[in-house]
Amino acid sequence: MKKIILTVAVAILLFGLPSCSSDNAASGNYSYKVRLTDDPGPYSEVNVDIQAVEVTGGNGQTVTLNTNAGIYNLLDFTNGVDTLIATSTLTDSRVNQIRLILGTNNTIVANGVTYPLSTPSAEQSGLKLLVNQTLQADIDNSILIDFDANASVVQTGNGTYKLKPVLRTVVAAISGNITGSITPAGALVTVSATSNTTGLIYTSNVDAEGNFTITGLPPGSYSVTLTPLLPLLPVTQTDVVVQAGVNTSIGVIAF
Template structure:
């Protein structure tokens, strides 16, 4: 079984949560935004069927958000673009879990051909993400959900593809990003940032304009590798320092 190497854009979900229940933990209201992101890959469309979004607080209460259900082309949302797909209210000061419920109408388009993107029933019933996030009144609370398509789209052979979503929550206030670009523009390439201390790695892809952004990195020192399609050779930069809340710009990489 072979994993297709790509990184997709996912839609950003801005979810506002405020006071609604008299038996909740407190009476404050909390503005809350949940975003999903990544960079485009070789597919011309990646269509995901979003049916519902739920959140669960520390008191165990589950809130089914008012979701704009539908099929979203993930590649429409890249390089910081986002779209509002759900809203609701919550008075609990913590969000312990976010749950995305998918439908069955998921597809990918490759070289002008549309292929069904099969989704295991467990993923359709709900992608559960533990976030354990404390909310604060009168500020813009936010969280980034990084959709790692390099690990999420699996080519199973004979023109069939499986969606096995891999997402990780990222608290933007305590993480940083690596940004940059490559030349010549139009070169397909994957970007990998590997932590020199933990050996964990994070991936993204170069977009059509030659730009890339590896998001949600814990502060530390990284080795960055840009791997283009053959016959071009990979380029590596070492000792790239990431600071919380900062975009580390490595400039233009030439092939």
């Protein structure tokens, strides 16, 4: 099966980088895990055929991780749920790049109908997840790939869809989450968190039980807006403070 290498350029600056000025990465054994999560989208299923995960270290060498190859429905991993897709023990303490290798069996389900997800030829040459991660010995080092199902699927015509992956990487140790719920449950509501410092916007949807989680937020102050379908009006909470490694709850929002 022909494989498509998808690469998405996303840079992350990590805290606590070594003070040593040498370009040589430290040697040792470093447990490393790659997990997958999703920002929800307006489909019943978004199925991605993941065949392999590769990482490139600070020494320039590329290693193929032990990958749980298969087809993953991204919508199974929303609102804080994730799954392990690859793991290995690395000898390089730095990870500079992650690359997903996908098969061709990518599909979506919309209104009960399954459609193939084609990939534009311009992206088949490869896009990369660029990271700057320093690993520590004797702990489980991990990184979370947030695959935005909504932004990654483009409808180009009647029954024609293209996969244009929009991904970002999240290091849990230096990021936090915002959680909450709505009442009554069952309303169709989107949730956005806007950084009061950078203006960057992070989004999620409320699930059928009325709960939501926005993951991988850099520490700081945010304005959180819940937007239901008309005629209901949006509700905004300002100055929501996010701390690294902490779930910040904004409670129950009534509509």
